[in-house]
Amino acid sequence: MAERDPTATVIIPPRCTAVPGSGTDPTQRDGHIQSLADRGRLGWQRDTDYGRRSMAETAMSRYKRILGDHPHARKPPGQQAEAAIGVAVLNRMIDAGRPNSVRVA
Known part of the structure; x- marks a missing residue:
């Protein structure tokens, strides 16, 4: 996704067993994993505006x-x-x- 559009924001929840990547440069996914660890699932959903994605999928x-x-x-x-x-x-x-x-x- 980053190769096609570096400014795109990916809002796909990582699995509960996900671990940050081993690369030196943190990715969006690594940020999501850290946010999930810090704030919990509902906090992550509020941070990323996950409900908006859900409404678009429903539409x-x-x-x-x-x-x-x-x-x-x-x-x-x-x-x-x-x-x-x-x-x-x-x-x-x-x-x-x-x-x-x-x-x-």
């Missing part, structure tokens, strides 16, 4: 389940239009299912 799962695993258009402009329409449809479905709350007192 993509919902998109794929309702609209299909892959775009049906062949060329990128058509794929972009298809994705925009799909997102608009999902947003409309979410708005239709959301209750209208009214404050009484």
